[in-house]
Amino acid sequence: MPGEEGDADIVALTATHHPSPFSRCGPGFGKSIKPDLVEYGGTAVWRGISSRLSADRDSCGVLTLNPNYLQSLMVYRHGTSFAAPVAAYKAAALLEEFPKASANFVRALMALSADHPADLKERVTSDGGREHFRYAGYGVADVSLAEASEDNRVVMAIEDSLPIDRFAVYEVPIPTDFQTVKGVRHIKVSLAFDPPVRNSRKEYLGVKMGYHLVRGKSAEEVFARFRKWETEEKEENGGAAVFENGSAICKMTPLASMQEAGSLQVGTFVRKRDISHHGDSYYLVVRCEGKWAANMVEEQTFSVAVELWHEAELELYQQIAVVLSA
Incomplete structure (x- = not known):
């Protein structure tokens, strides 16, 4: 805190990028991730002399416009209500x-661009690093990342719809440089849908959706496995089709069990x-399961977005553009 006369008793409750002391946090309904996204809303301090x-x-x-603009144009305010308008x-x-x-x-792109500040991840490390x-939630959205791709970061997105209890498969091209060049690389997936909902019963979402990123399998193998799920196995394995080689399903963070309670x-x-x-090529399988709204x-309707990012300065965008235009 800035040094001012009489401030020796002031103790900051949080550090930069940490959750505000007055924040509300999850888990949400059905242990879903809540909130979806967050924004900055200020903080609070402890005053030792007054013990409050x-x-x-x-x-x-947070610096914002002052409703009493005749007094001053700008003012500092705090509160949880800052997040929604931002x-x-x-x-x-x-x-x-x-x-x-x-x-x-829009939701899918915003969520794909979101991340947690490094200070937050370093501070909150319990529960296997997923707390x-x-x-x-999924972090703070960055519009500049959502609007466009870069040489070493490519975003692909689509709007689509699925009949109840069916699945769709999307091919995700994986350039050779992305596979072989040394360094950290990630594939990030975002799925957004708008199911019927009820707030007066145990099952909140009327339709459930989820996705799996599959590697090391042909398109024919992927379709064959999920057709079997479609006809025989919807209630098994938490709704997921499982390959005999379990490593074919990419393990995402957070786990599907955390994600799939939300829309x-x-x-x-x-x-x-x-x-x-x-x-x-990897294959993104999106599935749709009917719950209480099946009839x-x-x-x-839904939208899904995929981001390929490599820390090295690669020309991924051009390589993927060539594949998609072929």
Whole structure:
């Protein structure tokens, strides 16, 4: 805290990028990740002399417009209500970039661009390193990342719909450089859908969706395995088709069991070593399962986005553009 006369009793409750002391956190309904996204809303301090919490200091707040503009144009304020309008502003910025996009498309891109500040991940390390999802959802969205790809970071997205209890398969091209060049690489997936919901019964979502990123299998093998799930195994294995070689399903962070309770799902698959033995194509399988709304809707609209990122300065965008245009 800035040094001021009489401030020796002031103790900051949080560090930069840590959750505000007045934040609400998850897990949400059905142990879903809650909130989806977060934004900065200020902090609070402990005043030792008065033995009370206080946020009535400029250094605790976020600079914003003052409703009493005749007194001053700007003012510092704090509160949980800051998050929604900032997230809405970012969504509006994306909608301006993609004016014909659906709400699901915008949500998927926002979630794909989100990340947790490094300070938060270093501070919140319990529960196998996944506890930061409970405190900060999928993180803070970065509109600049959502709007466009870069040489070493490529975003692919699509809007689609699925009949109830069916699945779709999307091929994800994996360039040779992405597979072999040394360094950290990740494949990040974001799925957004808008199912019927009820707040008065145990099952909140009327339709459940989920995804699997499959590697080391041909398209024919993927279709054959999920057709078997479609006809025989919906209630087994938590709704997921399982290959005999379990390593064919990429293990995402957070796990599917954490993601699939919500209508916005984001997972990341990270590797540091050569992955060329898994082939030039992965397959993203999106499945749709009817719950209590199975007889109410014929199909479910959704949007899915995939990001390939490598820490090395590679020309991934050009390589993938060539494959997709072939």
